[in-house]
Amino acid sequence: MRKLLNDPFAVVDEMLEGVLVAYGETIEATPCGRGLVLRNPAPARRVGIVTGGGSGHEPAFWGYIGPGLADGAAAGNVFASPSATPIVEAARAADRGGGVLFVYGNYNGDVMNFDTAAELLEEDGIATSTCTVSDDVASAPAERRGERRGVAGGVLVLKAAGARADEGASLEELSALAWHANERTRTLGVALGPCTVPAAGRPTFELPEGELDLGMGIHGEAGVYRGPLVSADEVADTLVERLLADRPPSGDEPLLVLVNGLGATPVMESFVVLRRVAALLAEGGLRIHRALVGEYVTSLEMTGLSVTLMHLDEELLRLVDAPSRPLAAPPLAP
Amino acid sequence: MRKLLNDPFAVVDEMLEGVLVAYGETIEATPCGRGLVLRNPAPARRVGIVTGGGSGHEPAFWGYIGPGLADGAAAGNVFASPSATPIVEAARAADRGGGVLFVYGNYNGDVMNFDTAAELLEEDGIATSTCTVSDDVASAPAERRGERRGVAGGVLVLKAAGARADEGASLEELSALAWHANERTRTLGVALGPCTVPAAGRPTFELPEGELDLGMGIHGEAGVYRGPLVSADEVADTLVERLLADRPPSGDEPLLVLVNGLGATPVMESFVVLRRVAALLAEGGLRIHRALVGEYVTSLEMTGLSVTLMHLDEELLRLVDAPSRPLAAPPLAP
Amino acid sequence: MSADAGRLADWLELVLARTEAAQAELDGLDAVAGDGDHGVTMVLGWRTVVAGLKRGGTPGGLLRTGGGDFASVGGSAGPLWGTALLRAGRALGDAPTVALAGAHAAAEAALAGMCERGRCAEGEKSIVDALAPAVRALADAEALGLSAADALRAAAGAAAAGCDATRLMPALRGRASRFPDRAVGHRDPGAASCVIVWEAAADAFA
Amino acid sequence: MSADAGRLADWLELVLARTEAAQAELDGLDAVAGDGDHGVTMVLGWRTVVAGLKRGGTPGGLLRTGGGDFASVGGSAGPLWGTALLRAGRALGDAPTVALAGAHAAAEAALAGMCERGRCAEGEKSIVDALAPAVRALADAEALGLSAADALRAAAGAAAAGCDATRLMPALRGRASRFPDRAVGHRDPGAASCVIVWEAAADAFA
Numbered sequence A, B: 001m002r003k004l005l006n007d008p009f010a011v012v013d014e015m016l017e018g019v020l021v022a023y024g025e026t027i028e029a030t031p032c033g034r035g036l037v038l039r040n041p042a043p044a045r046r047v048g049i050v051t052g053g054g055s056g057h058e059p060a061f062w063g064y065i066g067p068g069l070a071d072g073a074a075a076g077n078v079f080a081s082p083s084a085t086p087i088v089e090a091a092r093a094a095d096r097g098g099g100v101l102f103v104y105g106n107y108n109g110d111v112m113n114f115d116t117a118a119e120l121l122e123e124d125g126i127a128t129s130t131c132t133v134s135d136d137v138a139s140a141p142a143e144r145r146g147e148r149r150g151v152a153g154g155v156l157v158l159k160a161a162g163a164r165a166d167e168g169a170s171l172e173e174l175s176a177l178a179w180h181a182n183e184r185t186r187t188l189g190v191a192l193g194p195c196t197v198p199a200a201g202r203p204t205f206e207l208p209e210g211e212l213d214l215g216m217g218i219h220g221e222a223g224v225y226r227g228p229l230v231s232a233d234e235v236a237d238t239l240v241e242r243l244l245a246d247r248p249p250s251g252d253e254p255l256l257v258l259v260n261g262l263g264a265t266p267v268m269e270s271f272v273v274l275r276r277v278a279a280l281l282a283e284g285g286l287r288i289h290r291a292l293v294g295e296y297v298t299s300l301e302m303t304g305l306s307v308t309l310m311h312l313d314e315e316l317l318r319l320v321d322a323p324s325r326p327l328a329a330p331p332l333a334p
Numbered sequence C, D: 001m002s003a004d005a006g007r008l009a010d011w012l013e014l015v016l017a018r019t020e021a022a023q024a025e026l027d028g029l030d031a032v033a034g035d036g037d038h039g040v041t042m043v044l045g046w047r048t049v050v051a052g053l054k055r056g057g058t059p060g061g062l063l064r065t066g067g068g069d070f071a072s073v074g075g076s077a078g079p080l081w082g083t084a085l086l087r088a089g090r091a092l093g094d095a096p097t098v099a100l101a102g103a104h105a106a107a108e109a110a111l112a113g114m115c116e117r118g119r120c121a122e123g124e125k126s127i128v129d130a131l132a133p134a135v136r137a138l139a140d141a142e143a144l145g146l147s148a149a150d151a152l153r154a155a156a157g158a159a160a161a162g163c164d165a166t167r168l169m170p171a172l173r174g175r176a177s178r179f180p181d182r183a184v185g186h187r188d189p190g191a192a193s194c195v196i197v198w199e200a201a202a203d204a205f206a
């Protein structure tokens, strides 16, 4: 492994110690240590937002704590859902009496733990609602959209939900908006090289130099196509074509584009891909409202990137332009 | 190569096309295409700031255009200084009559091209001054500090200079401040894996898994020590020890700490290292004013990280806390 | 056999040691269509359980606190095994020792809890495909009047056979279920780590 | 020999072709103690020069615009070769053809320009260690009354010998100079790419 580690089984706790060194003025840890919450949550919100998931996707998920975004986040072990405890603790801190929305990627482990947390919170009298993000078009056919995994698009759903919460939405309204945002968000990624879970010590999958895996999940779950590496333009063509086929655009709705680096791919290459994505969309008569480029949801040191398209109606257009300040992630709005 | 590319010789121009897709509302390209400048530079400044350097270090250098930072930047080919032309063009756009400060890393190629630009600008009647950042303690002994290379610490020097420019400093005052900031900034890095210049197509250096190179330059220039990979804590110990030996701290001056990922190293590991850096500094009775963690100056997909310490006197303390908004880099101030 | 808390602790320590030894194999099975970390998660889970043993208590008490501890590792295995251990502990109550009938009832409760938590059933290529046959084997052994030692040996064999049978199954639960056929030909990692639990029981309570 | 703009263009095209062929070797020499991109930069430089030839002009004019073009690739090689070509072009003025005396004067000017721009001199393990001996060889050949073809052949030989001698030198200029001894035993990449220029001249103007 080419990794700077001490005990690989302790890497998440050690990371979180470092996180508190850097951001301890803004956030604090919950009693169990695995929940992180804003010290001074935005007063405008009636409903809190909690996100979370396995570690190894930094800056997701705790990097999206901040004004306009999440009030708290729960961190699991590497590529493993957080347990119910930090979720419960973060939700308690985030609740202002109006309940808490959970926004997280649609994975079996996360669903079990967040659902358990919701049950426990109900006993505390804290209402919750859940949006399981399912933007990864490679992970199930369109008819079974609800089974799809959540990947980089979750950040955009969270951004929209955060803005809506700041408008004072109720739990029901907020949950509806989050599902609406999820419905309009599609992602497809490509991997060019593997990643290694620190405590496993070996790459999660083999991917020889010169090959690509289309649709690989952000934990290295096998994708839909393996083949020789082609040019950046050809990759962009495939991604955009499949994304638009999965949800045909309505000509007058602009798109929010996110080119997300998975870890080892230099951001230079993400811009090369964005250039082609923009050209293709322009050819198709489609308008880009904004393009975000950077490492928003990583997969340790996986090589590759994903492209997300969010189809913006008027409400989403308003929400994605709202101010926000992620604790530790690239900017989401001007 | 595990890279998404079209013509590798065109990668910088293709990247810049993508950059304009993402940020074209905020910045524009100069006539030659390789200079990028703010469309609406801050009115408070009398003196403009231009930075630049080879590409492959993204978000450096154009990512640091923005309020409180640089007015413009010149982008060279991968790991090669920009030519004088984009530097001249960016400086012309940045000049408000009070001259332009150049802040860039101390490399022979950059010095030749920025000096040529300065000569050409003199003919235009635009005064310039130069701060060549030389924070890399591994690149020359302390007695020959002026020969040292500039690495991640350049971002902190730029940040301080940007804040001072916003205070309305003259060219002479601004230049003095930048050199002062440089004098108080020290960086040391460690590489665990190589990077590949796209058009070269082969790794710049060999570094077997399980070894580290201490002091390797951000272009893969050989470091000062090769040896077996040790734990994150041991690496942090070595970095901090050497940094403090190179410039012993004065007990009452707090430190700005920057843990900078070189490309492929997951940010998780940078936080693990920060945790240990903070513990060591605390043991030594030293205070961290702020800790920044992220990819500020990369080396394509090199694996590894660097630690920078900036020793803050009252003036620098004021300047590093000033607001700033980099176009495309992690935050530099709260 | 009639196991006290000490024997139970021995069993859990054996489970941990064998899971640690099998970690790379379990990670590898999970890498086929999942994310390659099942061994890591099981090691973490059993480590917290074993670390918690020092709090002491009855066999049922140890399993109940162990369930909470295991759940704290999260992932998929955390809530599934956490619930299983918790329910088993509840079934045991606070008796100072456990005999075969008690063990069988506890295992039934564990299985039911896991299926509830995971919304899963046999035949879906999951932990349950090892756990359910083991529980049935215990029931059969009890009906036949076998010794506890023989019953656990039979359960371990049934778990292993159940695990082997997952080779032929498409994956219908968890991460691997997005492409059900991808892991056909391979054992389910969750079933494989469950076999270790039963084999350790057969050895620890022999 | 008395070269016109067409011959000059042939020469520059040959330089480009050979630099492209040698790119990996030059990158490799630069990787020893530098950043492994000298071949890339030289290819880019000669490509812009050759692309600019279509603008036409006198030999001196082609070298002057070529100097501007080469400088536009930046790096270290850009300003050094850009200045060298520019100064050579200025020395040639706008004569329609160049004879040996003119070539010699142009080469002297190129060398002086490069040393000024790079603040460098012979013996520092740089381009100059190939360029300076080549210029001296031209002077000697002129004094001896050799033909232009023979003079260029001699210059190419001198450049190659100068380049070979850089093996023994510590690096005192450029990126490699931070650890002067690291590249001892290897040719300087800048000197090696300069040899290509002179060998191509000897062949193109033969």
Ligand SMILES: Nc1ncnc2c1ncn2[C@@H]1O[C@H](COP(=O)(O)OP(=O)(O)O)[C@@H](O)[C@H]1O
Binding pocket: A079, A080, A081, A108, A109, C030, C034, C035, C036, C037, C038, C039, C041, C042, C075, C076, C077, C080, C117, C118, C119, C120, C125, C126, C127, C128, C173, C174, C175, C188, C189, C190, C191
């Ligand atoms: N809903 C479920 N019901 C039963 N077993 C499950 C379920 N989800 C996952 N599993 C089991 O968990 C195993 C994977 O565990 P692990 O790798 O630790 O979790 P994750 O998929 O979160 O990384 C699967 O092989 C399967 O046996």
Ligand SMILES: Nc1ncnc2c1ncn2[C@@H]1O[C@H](COP(=O)(O)OP(=O)(O)O)[C@@H](O)[C@H]1O
Binding pocket: B079, B080, B081, B108, B109, D030, D034, D035, D036, D037, D038, D039, D041, D042, D075, D076, D077, D080, D117, D118, D119, D120, D125, D126, D127, D128, D173, D174, D175, D188, D189, D190, D191
């Ligand atoms: N100041 C200088 N004077 C003369 N030659 C130089 C100087 N700096 C660099 N060189 C030459 O340039 C070569 C390196 O070129 P290149 O790799 O293109 O530039 P960079 O170091 O910017 O990557 C060196 O081998 C040396 O011959």
Ligand SMILES: [Mg+2]
Binding pocket: A054, A078, A079, A080, A081, C035, C037, C075
């Ligand atoms: Mg997992």
Ligand SMILES: [Mg+2]
Binding pocket: B078, B079, B080, B081, D035, D037, D075
């Ligand atoms: Mg270079």
Ligand SMILES: [Mg+2]
Binding pocket: C030, C034, C035, C036, C037, C038, C175
């Ligand atoms: Mg797994």
Ligand SMILES: [Mg+2]
Binding pocket: D030, D034, D035, D036, D037, D038, D175
């Ligand atoms: Mg070089």
